[in-house]
Amino acid sequence: MTLRPTTADGPFDIALIATRDPAECPIRDVLVHLGGKWSTLILLCLGSAAHRFGALRRAIPHISKRMLTETLRDLERDGFVSRHVFATKLPSVEYRITDLGHSFLDPLHGVLICANGHHAEIRRARAGYDAKDSAQV
Amino acid sequence: MTLRPTTADGPFDIALIATRDPAECPIRDVLVHLGGKWSTLILLCLGSAAHRFGALRRAIPHISKRMLTETLRDLERDGFVSRHVFATKLPSVEYRITDLGHSFLDPLHGVLICANGHHAEIRRARAGYDAKDSAQV
DNA sequence: CAGGATCCAGAAAGATACTG
DNA sequence: CAGTATCTTTCTGGATCCTG
Numbered sequence: 001m002t003l004r005p006t007t008a009d010g011p012f013d014i015a016l017i018a019t020r021d022p023a024e025c026p027i028r029d030v031l032v033h034l035g036g037k038w039s040t041l042i043l044l045c046l047g048s049a050a051h052r053f054g055a056l057r058r059a060i061p062h063i064s065k066r067m068l069t070e071t072l073r074d075l076e077r078d079g080f081v082s083r084h085v086f087a088t089k090l091p092s093v094e095y096r097i098t099d100l101g102h103s104f105l106d107p108l109h110g111v112l113i114c115a116n117g118h119h120a121e122i123r124r125a126r127a128g129y130d131a132k133d134s135a136q137v
Numbered sequence: 138m139t140l141r142p143t144t145a146d147g148p149f150d151i152a153l154i155a156t157r158d159p160a161e162c163p164i165r166d167v168l169v170h171l172g173g174k175w176s177t178l179i180l181l182c183l184g185s186a187a188h189r190f191g192a193l194r195r196a197i198p199h200i201s202k203r204m205l206t207e208t209l210r211d212l213e214r215d216g217f218v219s220r221h222v223f224a225t226k227l228p229s230v231e232y233r234i235t236d237l238g239h240s241f242l243d244p245l246h247g248v249l250i251c252a253n254g255h256h257a258e259i260r261r262a263r264a265g266y267d268a269k270d271s272a273q274v
Numbered sequence: 275c276a277g278g279a280t281c282c283a284g285a286a287a288g289a290t291a292c293t294g
Numbered sequence: 295c296a297g298t299a300t301c302t303t304t305c306t307g308g309a310t311c312c313t314g
Contacts, residue, residue: 030252035172079262107247114244115167125216
């Protein structure tokens with residue numbers, strides 16, 4: 001199976017989807033991490049400026065310390081962000097986006113523009129679907 | 138807080154992140170669904186051609202019937218794909234991408250290109266991180 | 275301040291069996 | 295063929311308390 005993406009952006013073979021080992025498939029191996037509830041949010045935040053832990057918490061409402069720590073570790077592990085500890089009196093840690101992380105910023109931003117632009121449409125679709133659904137039951 | 142994305146793609150306010158109600162935030166409301174393990178895979182598959190249920194299963198290894206059904210329902214609910222039932226002898230159902238879904242194809246594709254291009258780098262970063270990690274323990 | 279450790283309810287997801 | 299139903303296991307994420 002060789003699918004051709006509608007965008008003629010180059011020879012990108014979606015047959016990668018069908019890779020036997022999920023770990024070899026960039027779609028699954030990379031996107032699953034980016035797809036996490038918070039990764040994109042954090043990456044975008046750090047894309048605009050370096051943030052300290054507390055600043056990130058304030059910038060991203062509703063995130064718990066636990067999830068912030070965990071997601072930052074994951075992003076660090078994947079090489080998207082770097083961690084810089086300052087041995088000040090009270091510990092302070094700054095997170096920065098790396099070059100690798102930065103290279104994802106534009107593509108991600110494109111998705112966001114799209115999500116933002118079609119948000120109303122999506123919510124309308126949902127409302128319609130749910131209305132039909134509850135009517136039949 | 139008004140963050141400016143590094144891409145000067147237009148006036149996209151990342152302060153949307155800080156929206157009080159998560160449901161109002163396109164980033165969370167849309168991306169959380171797209172971030173699911175399978176949504177992107179399915180959307181890309183359907184972007185290349187309409188598929189029937191069974192064909193999708195074959196195109197996307199490792200997905201269970203249950204997850205495929207569920208993810209398709211979600212995508213249908215959000216208006217990304219449409220469902221067409223043919224009353225043939227044995228039921229056959231075809232899934233197609235909608236215009237709305239199609240508008241996400243290019244941005245998503247951009248992310249994939251990026252993920253694909255940097256996959257090796259990411260895996261190296263992981264290996265390095267894990268090596269340091271286990272060395273310290 | 276930044277985060278580690280622990281507990282725990284609920285969501286997500288796999289396996290299997292059944293149906294029109 | 296295209297699901298649905300059910301059971302079970304795994305994962306997620308929030309709350310809370312603790313430390314250097």
